[in-house]
Amino acid sequence: MRTVLVVTTYNQPEHLAAALRSAAAQSVAPSELVVADDGSGKETADVVAAAKKRGLPIVHAWREHDGFRAGSMRNRAIRESKGDYIVFVDGDIVMHPEFLADHVAAARPGRFVQGTRAIIMPGLTETALAAERFWPAPHASGIGNRKNLIRSRALSRWFSDEARGVDRVRTCNFAVWRADAVKVNGFDEDFVGWGSEDHEFAARLLNSGVRRYNLRFAGLCCHLHHDPNKNAMNPENKERLRRTVESGKTRCENGLVAEPALRR
Secondary structure, X not given: OOEEEEEEEOOOHHHHHHHHXXXXXXXXXXXXXXXXXXXOOHHHHHXXXXXXXXXXXXXXXXXXXXXXXXXXXXXXHHHXXXXXXXXXXXXXXXXXXXXXXXXXXXXXXXXXXXXXXXXXXXXXXXXXXXXXXXXXXXXXXXXXXXXXXXXXXXXXXXXXXXXXXXXXOOOOEEEEEHHHHHHOOOOOOOOOOOXXXXXXXXXXXXXXXXXXXXXXXXXXXXXXXXXXOOOOOOHHHHHHHHHHHHHOOOOOOXXXXXXXXXXX
């Protein structure tokens, strides 16, 4: 199985550098690593170039910035990769060294995987940004959701479970088979602005018969602190999500490929 690690980013070079350092420290290396860049500047390009020199198999998928288009960037990453299994994280995520190994172990045909995250507060984030390798102890100060720092095979077997619905879907720690992403035509690129594009993608996967698996106490990652997102939820995005959930729709019209014939 060829695994693709997709890291989305926009003008957070220090955070991206920390994310890529954690990618380089994985016990199971990704077959491909795609930085899905929504129009960042030269500092981000320099971070990617430095990571390439360390031997990471990076493709820098860059597009000119035209508003928040996370779904469009993830589709570009899917198109520019070739692997069988795609693991998505955000560029402000630091991964445990066994992060990819745990996702590979959890991969099963016909299901996608939703992972968890711990929240790192400002002071500890500064430590993470400066460190060559960073993984905090669960009892350290400056951590929210600290239980999500505990890695345990026994607890993971006991508490991980299948679920329905799109509540708490977050593509900061999310894995899907390429074939299933292609089946639903990827992320809906009509989603512009912040919010719901990941939930809607998951809703179409569920509608198509792909099961959801919540991975707990494995596939661990930390969300580094940054200035809060001041963008309000785009109400049109919320309405698109509602229609997908209620209609049972399985494919979007403007996704990995444009399919205008599907428009209603």
